Amino acid sequence: MSVKSFGRTELRASLVARESDDHKGIFGHTLIAAGSRGMAGAAILAARAALRSGAGLVTVAVPAGVAATVAGAVPSAMTLALPENAAGAFRPEGVGRLTEYVKERRVTTMAIGPGLTLHADAVRFVLLALAGVPAAAVVDADALNALAQQDADGVFAMLKARRQPCVFTPHPAEASRLLGLKKSEVQARRLRCVERLARVFGVAALLKGRKTLISSGGRTIVNNTGGPGLSKAGSGDVLTGLIAGLWAQMLASGRVSGDLPFRAAALGAWLHGAAGDAAQKDLTEWAATSTDLVDYLPRAFKALCD
Numbered sequence: 001m002s003v004k005s006f007g008r009t010e011l012r013a014s015l016v017a018r019e020s021d022d023h024k025g026i027f028g029h030t031l032i033a034a035g036s037r038g039m040a041g042a043a044i045l046a047a048r049a050a051l052r053s054g055a056g057l058v059t060v061a062v063p064a065g066v067a068a069t070v071a072g073a074v075p076s077a078m079t080l081a082l083p084e085n086a087a088g089a090f091r092p093e094g095v096g097r098l099t100e101y102v103k104e105r106r107v108t109t110m111a112i113g114p115g116l117t118l119h120a121d122a123v124r125f126v127l128l129a130l131a132g133v134p135a136a137a138v139v140d141a142d143a144l145n146a147l148a149q150q151d152a153d154g155v156f157a158m159l160k161a162r163r164q165p166c167v168f169t170p171h172p173a174e175a176s177r178l179l180g181l182k183k184s185e186v187q188a189r190r191l192r193c194v195e196r197l198a199r200v201f202g203v204a205a206l207l208k209g210r211k212t213l214i215s216s217g218g219r220t221i222v223n224n225t226g227g228p229g230l231s232k233a234g235s236g237d238v239l240t241g242l243i244a245g246l247w248a249q250m251l252a253s254g255r256v257s258g259d260l261p262f263r264a265a266a267l268g269a270w271l272h273g274a275a276g277d278a279a280q281k282d283l284t285e286w287a288a289t290s291t292d293l294v295d296y297l298p299r300a301f302k303a304l305c306d
Helices: 008-013 040-053 064-073 094-104 120-132 141-148 152-162 172-179 183-188 190-201 235-253 260-287 290-295 297-305
Strands: 029-033 057-063 078-082 109-112 136-139 166-168 204-207 213-215 220-222
Touching: 008 260, 008 297, 029 040, 029 094, 029 235, 040 057, 040 064, 040 235, 040 290, 040 297, 057 064, 057 094, 064 078, 078 094, 094 120, 109 120, 109 235, 120 141, 120 152, 136 141, 136 235, 141 172, 141 235, 152 190, 166 190, 166 260, 172 183, 172 190, 183 190, 190 204, 190 213, 190 220, 204 260, 213 260, 235 260, 235 290, 260 290, 260 297, 290 297
Parallel strands: 029 057, 029 109, 057 078, 109 136, 136 166, 166 204
Antiparallel strands: 204 213, 213 220
16 A cells, blocks of 8 residues: 655644634634433543644533533533433434534534444434534544445435535444445455545545545545554544544634645544554553543644644
8 A cells, every 4th residue: 555644744734823813713613412321431532632622612412411421521612412312312303403503603513423322313313413414524433333324325415415524534344334345355455445435425534543544535645643552442532523623723714725624634633643652652552541642632733833
């Protein structure tokens, strides 16, 4: 596999510069739709990463039963409690309130998927949200698994009709479900598969794993940061929130040009990996956790800017 990486100059050009008279509205509003009973941590990690990204505002939309837990864990974010079913997962009726909130609060980007479960209600919630919520979307985890249960042509048509772009962030098993392949086939043909994901669904696709790949369908790059210290539960949730927050800043500020979904995914992958490398160096690849990963994001930003 011969694929180029983003250079430091191009990565730095994707960072939204700060000016002395800026305010939080300049840097966008990210909404994280995540979590369920027993998986509030996924929403917390994604929200913390979005805040660390530099996004001006972050809202965490969660099932009502875990709203207090999330609000206490992420005091810098707002919390939107939505209807839940008996299993503690989102109910599809909550999409109406979610859509109203996005319009009222001028949400820039939405991240959806971490910790949702594949309860039928949650799957319906995902489909309605992606079809109707007017915000650019980072789609991860159970949201990808929900889409994998649908007809691929129907998913493409739905995503095209919604107009706002998407970034898909699957690990190899999620990619295999989306493409109807075995996981081993995805691993053996990573470049071909990430490009196929981008083209089949009309999205920017990020295929996780060693040497993470990012593709727009027309351009594909490899990310060279990150190591085994990232192989922990919750690391993907951090990446999801980070990309959504970076993308919100690009869209809201107008200070970055080009293919913004692709640029946000590439920058997020580099920062995520660099934070993992720094955490692994200090804490070892055994002891570093996804919570530590969020705390090491400032180190990653400094490494890029130096």
